Amino acid sequence: MKALSALKIGSGITTRKFGIVIFLLIINIIFVLVLSIPMFYTLQDSFGDSKVSENMLEGFDTLWYGEFRNEVSGFASSFSPSIMGIGAILNNFVSIESGNLFNIRSIPGTILILGLLYLLFGSFLNGGILGAFNSPERKFSFGNFFEDCGKYFIRFLFLMIIAVACYVVLQRFFFPWLNSAFSSLGWVKNATEEKIPFLFDRLKNFIFVIILFFIGMLFDYAKIITVVEQRRNIIVSFFRSLGFIFVHIIKTFSLYYFLVFIGIIFIALYTYIEPLFTTNTLRNIGIVFGIQQVYIILKIWLKCTFFSSQMSLYKGVVVSPEEEELITRTVEPFAIKEEPGESKSL
Amino acid sequence: MRLKFVFLFLIMTTFLYPKLLHGQPPVCEHIANYKMDVELFPEKKTVEGSEMLTWLNDSYYYVDELYFHLYMNAFKNNKSSMMRERGRPLKKDIKPIELGYCDIISMKVLESDYMEEADITATIEFVQPDDDNKDDQTVIRVKLPRVVPPNGEIQLVIDFVTKLPRTIRRSGYYQDYFFMAQWFPKIGVFWDGRWNCHQYHARSEFFADYGIYDVNITVPSDYIVGATGEKRTAIENPNGTITYNFFQESVHDFAWTACEDYIEVFDECPLPSGGVDITLLIMPEHEKQSERYLTATKHAIKYYSEWYGEYPYSTVTVIDPAYRSEADGMEYPTIFTGRTNWIESPKGVLRPESVTVHEFGHGYWYGLIGNNEFEDAWLDEGFTSFSESEVLETAYGPNLFSLRYFGFPVAFPDVKYEQRFTGLNGYRRIAKQDIMQRNAWEYMTSSSYDVNAYDKPELMLRTLKNYLGKEVFDNIMKTYSLRWWYKHPKPQDFFEVVGEVSGQDMNWFFDQFVYGSDVLDYSIDRISSRLEPDSIGILTKWGRDFVEEETAQEEEEAKIEPDTTLKTEEVEEKEEKEKIYTSEVLVRRLGEVKMPVEIQVNFDNGETINESWDGQYKWKKFIYKKPAKIKSAVVDPEHKYVLDINYTNNSKIVKEDNKAPLKWTSKWMFWLQNFLELFAFFS
């Protein structure tokens, strides 16, 4: 199977199971409402019945923002003019790149807790999503969905913890090392112009993204393997995933980057469309909110398509005996008691 | 007779003096004149040579000792006052080549009317007038063999070696980049009967007398050199070096830079009595931003000349310093450094413009008006920040909010920072931490220095401008500027000009802001309108009249047939118009600072009432009886008092809807949705 046909099949499956995407959107909205409602009252209170309301409806009142910033603490302190337009998306990329994602010193506690809960809940839901994608012809029911959620939760939870640990190790140890390695290079160390250190910094960003995506892909396949082959031992799933990726390096990477490319298109579309509306009437506030929700739907759709198309690739690739041998050898030290799944669910 | 004289004098000072000054450029008295011959040795990281100092005692005192700054000694070890005050200590493994110092090889007094020739090197001793830190070697005192009488002039020849540090506090070397600032033995200022010669502090700048600088600089011939003043000659030497002569009168410092990488760009700015030659020395990677530097410089020259007196020097040299040179923006007479990034800021984001305009501005408030930056930092930085914003506002408009994502700048066109509020965020945060009038190195923190030297004085000047009116204020600034060119004013001198030009005693203003840390905050506490109730009870002169009236009225009403038809809309409208409302506006003074304020009250029939309040007591209530309801009220509606630490509470409107919080919550919500999805990446 080729990467593109996997993508085609996968996106077909996700689109057929669009109910899941909508369900995930609702979950996302429920989570954000936990803080968005207090945020509404915080802003309402801060604007008060002053002229700031008028100014903030027409544009952005930097004077008010200075006062607000000086007064608020906690989750409301995450409000900044940079949440406008593309900033809402870029800020988050910066958080993940700078290693601030799990850092209590740079993210208000309530938001961090909400994020961690979302992560946990996401781990729980992944079982249901992958279970549904694994049997695309089975009619969707919440019964089956939550059964799968429960079935895989502990396994996925451990996979998630390992994934987060990988990220933390990357941020805590690998990047500081890479940083000092780069800065001790003569080119960077003795630069009299910004250009060279700048380019090295971007190279660092690039390396980070590649590794991060690799982590994403590795743990996607580990989950897929757990579901498809009904694996009980996540270490086995993890190493089989590693083995599969390297044996089919071209296919796995090209599929992953096709999907990333689709994500970039979504961002570009959003960046183009969002500024077309000035949000100073209730109607336009509604339209922009709608556009934003469409973007989030596309993002969730893409997240699901990562699963479904990688699963299709995994299922569709014919593994030759030599390749299987190679994969098994990767897993060997961990595979003492592991048997392939008792029954493949249909 | 005497009274007449005083009257005449007053007229002179008020009307004629400023006019005379506006017409003719002020004259500079040259007190400290330097003739120098120095050479840069890039390998050794040293500048070696000698200076001949001609010093004039322009005081009424006899002087028998001299004080000198050896600023470079601040970088000699980690015990200097600079290093102790600075947040970042020297790194433990620092190499000797990275340290800086200034060694005097010899100091001689030449023979003159009141002096015999003598070598006074042995009398040099380090003194610490500010903090008794015996390890600090940034100030020396030398004994003279004889006293210098008032108006006496002496000459000294000083041989010295300046070892440049790895760039620190803007000065030193980095690779083949060299910046020589505060680099030579420099005499202090004999002022008010004593030597004013402060140590080099982490948070303070400088103070010096005016003079003529005639400096020969020798460097390897592939180095491009920029310096204070006019480049008069360039002579190639047989040993592969080149000697430049730079000359400038009427300045109080001399700085220079040398680097192989600079690209030289020339331009000029025409002025009524000639023009200014602009030299830009720019790093190759920034070459395409030359135009931005030059345009900003020309704007600055133009507006400063218009507003504060025509730029009197023939040159200005703009330096785009090397990366990692710790240079950023800094001012020296007729030469200054700017700053920019390799990836240029988008239009509307004023980098490098703002720093360029700022540093050029110092050429006035530090260069031409020689105030004591150690003791009155705000007279320099505050005035410079104020004028910077005025020039930027006039030439460019507001500055756009921008962020750099992965090194690439993104501007937010909807988020505009108006120049006139520059500094307010910083000031508001720690408004009460210090008093503005204080020695620069004695503020509590470096942010407090920033707030009290830059932000607060800028906002104070703008508040004063709005209070007195543009015309009066502009006249104040020009008069103050020209009156104090080439002199050493103190804050009191500025206050006197304010009083004199405005014709008002403004001490109450300066007492609150310059010598106090109180804040200004007026607010509209509430607005309300309620229907004037129907009269109940007795309103007649005598109670008994009321009873009689009442009976008569009842009889009258009984005769009229009751109206059974429904009220038409017209009637209702008419009745609504006839309704009388009692409206109240409660204005409060929340800060301790007292200033007269204006209040604007708007009614729903379109009527606007402007009120004034002396702002003295803690609150004031305005009551209106009108056939209209109150719609909004604003205290300081034109936002004249930019020092007001909370402007949100300056207005109240009758609330219409929640569109604004809804709009911004939905934007924030989208950000949070994305943020959570980011977490989900690991699930």
Ligand SMILES: [Zn+2]
């Ligand atoms: Zn400055």
